[in-house]
Amino acid sequence: MSAQAPRAAVLVRPHHFHPNPQTQADNSFQSAVVSGADATLAARAFDEVTAAAAVLQAHGVTVHLFDDDRDVTPDSVFPNNWFSTHAGGHVALYPMYAPNRRSERRSDIVELLKERYRVQDVIDYSGLEHDGIYLEGTGAMVLDHVSRVAYVARSHRADPIALERFCTNFGYEPMAFDAVDESGTACYHTNVMMCIATDFALISLDMITSPARRQEVSERLAAPGRTVLDLSHAQIRNFVGNAIELRGSAGRVLALSRRALNALTPRQLGVIESSAAVVPLDVPTIELAGGSVRCMIAGIHLEERPGPPAVASTPQRVHRGVTTGARIYAA
Template sequence: MTSPTSLQAPRAVVMIRPHAFRVNPQTAADNAFQSLVAATDADLAASAFEEVSAAADRLQAEGVRVHLFDDDGRHDTPDSVFPNNWFSTHVGGQIAVYPMAMPSRRRERRSDVIELLKTEYRVQDVIDYSGLAHDGVFLEGTGAMVLDHIGRIAYTARSNRADPVALERFCTHFNFEPMVFDSADRHGRPVYHTNVLMCIATRFALVGLDLMTDARRRAEICQRLEDGGREVIALSPAQIAEFAGNAIELGTPHGRLLALSTRAAAALTAKQCAVIERTARLVALPVPTIEQAGGSVRCMIAGIHLTRR
C-alpha cells in the first residue's frame, strides 16, 4: 500500500518508556477507564516498560520514526507514559505546552524533549500554557482535544480537563476552530478525554457517536467530518470501553497505518476494519498493563507535525 504524505498522519513520534509506572489514584476520580489493579507496583512497572519498548520497536519496524525517552520515576510521574497530554507539535514550527489538572501530571513536562525537537526539527515558537494550571485552568493537550490538522478543527468534549478559556487561547494561537460537545459514558459521566471516543484519520474517523449527548451537535460533527472527505465509523459504547476510539494514524514510507491496541483491534467489526484498511493498515500493539491506567495507544504517542532539519 502506498499513500501520499498527510498532514493528519505524522511520520515521527515521541514515546516515554516508564521505569516506575503505576495506576495513579489522583486521576481516578474522573477517569472511568482506569482499572482496579491486583499486581504489585514493581510488576506493573516491569510490564509497562516491556510494553512500551515492544510498541516502539514495532512502530519503528513499520517505518515510523520514534524518539524514545526514558522516565526513571524519580519525580513521581506515574502517568508519564502518556506524553500527548502535556505537549503537541504543529505544522509551521510551533509547540504547545499544556496546563495539566493533577499535580503529579504537571511534573511530566521535560525540557529534554523540547530541546530534542528543537535540535531535530524546525521549531519557531514554543507557546507555554502550563502556568494556567495555577489558576485552575486546564487543557490536557491532544487528550482533551482531537485535532483535525487538515480542516483546522479542535473537537473537544466538555470536561474539567478542557477549560473553555484555555481552549479559546489555543485555537486563536494555532488557527483552529473549536467544536465543543457534551458527552456521557455508560454511567452518565462526562468522558474525561476526547481522544478515548474519537480518532480522526485522513480518510476516516472513528467516533463514539452514542456518547455525544446532543443529537444536533452529533449530526453537525458527522457532517463536518464527511465534508472533510472522511467516512465516519460509528463506535458503540462497548467498543469505546475497549479503547477502540483511542487510536492514531501515522505516516510511513510504505503508506499510512492506524496504531491501536490489540484489545481495541479485537473490538472492531470486520466491516469497520475493511473501511480502515482501504487507506491504512492496522497495527495492533499489546499494552494491557498500560491500559489499566485509563489510556491506550493514542495516549502513549505524541505525534510530531514538524519539519525535519
C-alpha cells in the same frame, strides 16, 4: 503526504508505572489503583513501551524513545497530554489537571524537537495551572489538521478559556460538546471516544448528548470526504477510539491496541484497511491506567532538519529532574 498522519513520534518508557490515584476519580476507564511498589506491573509496562516502539520503527515510523525513572510521575507514559506539535514549527505546552502530572513536562524533549526539527516558537500554557485552568493537550482535544477543527468533550480537563487561547494561537475552530458514557459519566478525554484519520474517523456519536451537535460533528468529520465509523459504547470501553494514524515507510498506518483491534467489526476493519495498514500494539498493562495507544504517542507534525541519519543509542533517562544518558534517535 498527509497533514493528519505524522512521520515521527515521541514515546516515554516509564520505570515506575501504576494507575494514578490522582486521576482515579474522573477517569472511568482507569482500573483500581495498584501500589507503585508493584515491580511486576512496572516491568510489564516498561516492556510494552519497548515493544511498541520497535513495532512502529519496523513500519518506518521515526520513534524518539525517552526513559523516565522518576517514581513521582506514574502517567509519564502518556506524553501527548502535556505537549503537541504543529506544522509551521509550532509547539504547545499544556496545563495539567492532576498535580503529579505536571512534572511530566520535560525540557529535554522540547530540546530534542528543536535539535531535530524546525521549531519557530514554543507557546507555554502551563502557567494557567495556577488559575485552576487546564487543557490536557491532544487528550482533551482531537485535532482535525485538514479542516482545522479542535473537537473537545467538555470536562474540567478541557477549560473553555484555555481552549479558546489555543484555537486563537494555532488557527483552529473550537467545536465543544457534552459527552457521556452509558452510565452518564462525563468523558474525561476526547481522544478515548474519537480518532480522526485521513480518510476515516472513529467516533461514538451516541456519547454526544445533544442530537443537533451530534449531527453537526458527524457532518464536519465527513466534509473532507472521510467515512465516519460510529463506535458502540462497548467498543469505546475497548479503546477503539484511542487510535492514531501515522506515516510509515510504506504509507499510512493506524496504531491501536490489540484489544481495540479485536473489538472492530469486519466492516469497520475493511474501511480502515482500505486507507491504512492496521498496526496492533500489545499494551494491556498500560491500559489499566485508563489510556491506550493514542495516549502513548505524541505525534510530531514538524519539518525535520536536514543532516546525517541519527544513530541509535541508550534511551534518555531523567532522575529527580536531572538529565543523564543519551537520547534514542531511531528511524
